[in-house]
Amino acid sequence: MELTSTELSCGSCALSRICLPANLSARETRILAGAVERGRELQSGARLIRAGARMDALYVVRSGSAKSCGVMNDGEEYVRAFNLPGEVAGLEGFADGHHTCDLVALEPLRYCRIPLGRLERLMETLPGLRREVLRLLGQSLEEAQRMRTEVSMVDARGRLASFLVDLSRRLERRNLPPTHFRLSMSRRDIARHLGLTLETVSRSLGAFRSAGWVEVRARYIKLLQPKALAALLAH
Amino acid sequence: MELTSTELSCGSCALSRICLPANLSARETRILAGAVERGRELQSGARLIRAGARMDALYVVRSGSAKSCGVMNDGEEYVRAFNLPGEVAGLEGFADGHHTCDLVALEPLRYCRIPLGRLERLMETLPGLRREVLRLLGQSLEEAQRMRTEVSMVDARGRLASFLVDLSRRLERRNLPPTHFRLSMSRRDIARHLGLTLETVSRSLGAFRSAGWVEVRARYIKLLQPKALAALLAH
DNA sequence: CGTAAATTTGAAGTAATTCAAAATGCGTGG
DNA sequence: CCACGCATTTTGAATTACTTCAAATTTACG
Numbered sequence: 001m002e003l004t005s006t007e008l009s010c011g012s013c014a015l016s017r018i019c020l021p022a023n024l025s026a027r028e029t030r031i032l033a034g035a036v037e038r039g040r041e042l043q044s045g046a047r048l049i050r051a052g053a054r055m056d057a058l059y060v061v062r063s064g065s066a067k068s069c070g071v072m073n074d075g076e077e078y079v080r081a082f083n084l085p086g087e088v089a090g091l092e093g094f095a096d097g098h099h100t101c102d103l104v105a106l107e108p109l110r111y112c113r114i115p116l117g118r119l120e121r122l123m124e125t126l127p128g129l130r131r132e133v134l135r136l137l138g139q140s141l142e143e144a145q146r147m148r149t150e151v152s153m154v155d156a157r158g159r160l161a162s163f164l165v166d167l168s169r170r171l172e173r174r175n176l177p178p179t180h181f182r183l184s185m186s187r188r189d190i191a192r193h194l195g196l197t198l199e200t201v202s203r204s205l206g207a208f209r210s211a212g213w214v215e216v217r218a219r220y221i222k223l224l225q226p227k228a229l230a231a232l233l234a235h
Numbered sequence: 236m237e238l239t240s241t242e243l244s245c246g247s248c249a250l251s252r253i254c255l256p257a258n259l260s261a262r263e264t265r266i267l268a269g270a271v272e273r274g275r276e277l278q279s280g281a282r283l284i285r286a287g288a289r290m291d292a293l294y295v296v297r298s299g300s301a302k303s304c305g306v307m308n309d310g311e312e313y314v315r316a317f318n319l320p321g322e323v324a325g326l327e328g329f330a331d332g333h334h335t336c337d338l339v340a341l342e343p344l345r346y347c348r349i350p351l352g353r354l355e356r357l358m359e360t361l362p363g364l365r366r367e368v369l370r371l372l373g374q375s376l377e378e379a380q381r382m383r384t385e386v387s388m389v390d391a392r393g394r395l396a397s398f399l400v401d402l403s404r405r406l407e408r409r410n411l412p413p414t415h416f417r418l419s420m421s422r423r424d425i426a427r428h429l430g431l432t433l434e435t436v437s438r439s440l441g442a443f444r445s446a447g448w449v450e451v452r453a454r455y456i457k458l459l460q461p462k463a464l465a466a467l468l469a470h
Numbered sequence: 471c472g473t474a475a476a477t478t479t480g481a482a483g484t485a486a487t488t489c490a491a492a493a494t495g496c497g498t499g500g
Numbered sequence: 501c502c503a504c505g506c507a508t509t510t511t512g513a514a515t516t517a518c519t520t521c522a523a524a525t526t527t528a529c530g
Binding site: 070072073076078080091092093094095096100101120123124127130131133134135137138139140141142144145146147148149151152153194195196233 | 305307308311313315326327328329330331335336355358359362365366368369370372373374375376377379380381382383384386387388429430431468
């Protein structure tokens, strides 16, 4: 039906400026849209991707949020990334065709799915898509490497500040309030992401609160002085 | 001259099983080789890539070794990776067309260079090359994410053990002695790579020596009990 | 409204850092 | 070849940021 197909098309999606089609021509976007499958709504805790599974598609968060996570051999969980709407997950599967971490919904989640076979065939003919996939991979790589040096060189407060400022920026890009938001992830998830314990995350947040930089009520965060947080990053 | 062109061709390069052509057909390798430029020998300390520079090519170490590094805003150096022969550097530039870290020779270094324009044109027609570049990016991403969780979850000795075991594996793949090698990087470089201080690296190596797991004489390392080191990783 | 989960707060312990000095290795020129 | 001097590495002692363990408090949800 006309309406449904309009809803499905990337061209009319609110995320198109952020998502994979961001830098594609209208024509390329239309063709890509033909390969995109829309997933049904998943509930919090649902697993979109499982570590070890064959990589059969790219997944894009459409609404809600997710974490890319796994467990170390000692059973400890780690969190590689949090995924907001428009962000592509599962790219690490390009390494050997298998995923190495789970993708877990943090709240009710809708997503799009681009089967790998169709993506590869489209990349053959669409140079823009080719460039975009490379850009996406490069961006994820850059981000992972930046996070790596951050975890090893910056102290707990610096890392938490960086996390909050980065999240704020990403929300802003999505036209969501950048200074007044709800964390969809637990303190434990944040800690596992930043290489800290949940107690240290809580204490650092407490320090920001005491300094008057943020307002914290459970998972609701208000950034009162984002610049003070950003200043922590400059060291 | 015939000889020179033979030397230049990827097909006859000793690294072809490890390098970019690893999974390419003979035909694709031949075509790719036509786009590869051979750099002159650089001396230790020379900078192949500069952070901030426009990404104009992919660089591959042909002999010697290099580090991918940069400086934090507080002036501290960090080391994202060490690059051995056959390893491609500068992939993070795909993010926005600019490099974000330097590539510095750790010893006399020879390299190959694949201009980006030619690479992109070749990817248009060579599906194998396309897949290989994606694989390479995926692998770098996976590696960066793995390192990130390692830095945040594993203690100093575990990280150093992981570094030595990984290096050993990479040397082995290159038909170099995996248990008896010379480190081309300083303790400081290793520390900056693992998110430690050089003193901690030295002390951890000392602990391995005391345990009879390694023999250390300056930069010469002999792995006496690689399995003991590998066991540290399993936690 | 009540119970389990999540978060905060507290106190003690520890691995790694920092600062400092000694020892070793390495290249250079006598 | 050996001696010199500088850079790297090792070793030592004190400090500290973060963790760990434990308990109180708040929040979420049936």
